[in-house]
Amino acid sequence: EAQVTQNPRYLITVTGKKLTVTCSQNMNHEYMSWYRQDPGLGLRQIYYSMNVEVTDKGDVPEGYKVSRKEKRNFPLILESPSPNQTSLYFCASRLGTVTEAFFGQGTRLTVV
Amino acid sequence: AQSVTQLDSQVPVFEEAPVELRCNYSSSVSVYLFWYVQYPNQGLQLLLKYLSGSTLVKGINGFEAEFNKSQTSFHLRKPSVHISDTAEYFCAVRERLTQGGSEKLVFGKGTKLTVNP
Numbered sequence: 169e170a171q172v173t174q175n176p177r178y179l180i181t182v183t184g185k186k187l188t189v190t191c192s193q194n195m196n197h198e199y200m201s202w203y204r205q206d207p208g209l210g211l212r213q214i215y216y217s218m219n220v221e222v223t224d225k226g227d228v229p230e231g232y233k234v235s236r237k238e239k240r241n242f243p244l245i246l247e248s249p250s251p252n253q254t255s256l257y258f259c260a261s262r263l264g265t266v267t268e269a270f271f272g273q274g275t276r277l278t279v280v
Numbered sequence: 281a282q283s284v285t286q287l288d289s290q291v292p293v294f295e296e297a298p299v300e301l302r303c304n305y306s307s308s309v310s311v312y313l314f315w316y317v318q319y320p321n322q323g324l325q326l327l328l329k330y331l332s333g334s335t336l337v338k339g340i341n342g343f344e345a346e347f348n349k350s351q352t353s354f355h356l357r358k359p360s361v362h363i364s365d366t367a368e369y370f371c372a373v374r375e376r377l378t379q380g381g382s383e384k385l386v387f388g389k390g391t392k393l394t395v396n397p
Contacts, residue, residue, distance in 0.1 A: 172323075260324075271325070
């Protein structure tokens with residue numbers, strides 16, 4: 169089954185404790201992205217990747233890092249999480265320009 | 281930079297009534313447009329997309345949307361809604377960031393559709 173898998177689905181952590189949210193897709197897609205969803209703000213892109221070893225900042229990259237060492241994986245790293253990073257995070261992948269984006273189920277992160 | 285405006289943050293309707301969710305985007309230059317639906321506690325799922333050709337696009341679950349270049353709009357419609365259509369709906373436009381290079385989807389802020397019995 170074609171899918172984007174994120175882990176964990178739910179995470180509560182403390183300020184400053186490094187964490188990684190994993191994202192994996194099994195569709196051999198070139199493009200992968202991370203979004204955060206906040207009430208009243210819709211989805212905002214954090215980082216995206218056009219291919220292996222090619223990543224770039226989105227609209228809200230501060231406080232986040234990503235890597236794309238393999239085509240299928242695109243982890244999101246929070247080196248020192250802060251409460252303002254409490255949000256719902258989505259990973260997405262797509263094959264190309266005109267194709268649809270496939271989204272993971274989301275990771276609800278709470279930083280206390 | 282592209283922007284997407286969803287004019288209604290919440291739309292309540294009764295079951296079997298028609299509904300229109302409005303979406304306007306900022307530029308009419310070579311756009312690709314999408315509508316996604318998010319059911320509670322789930323990720324986003326594509327409803328329909330406009331790439332080129334016919335301005336009336338049909339999607340899943342009986343939804344359709346009309347691309348209007350002169351009004352830079354891409355409104356979503358359904359003639360008769362069901363309780364199961366209760367969800368949040370997002371309009372999105374593809375933005376090209378560099379010539380022949382990277383691009384991204386720009387999302388609106390979403391419209392929460394609530395279908396009441």
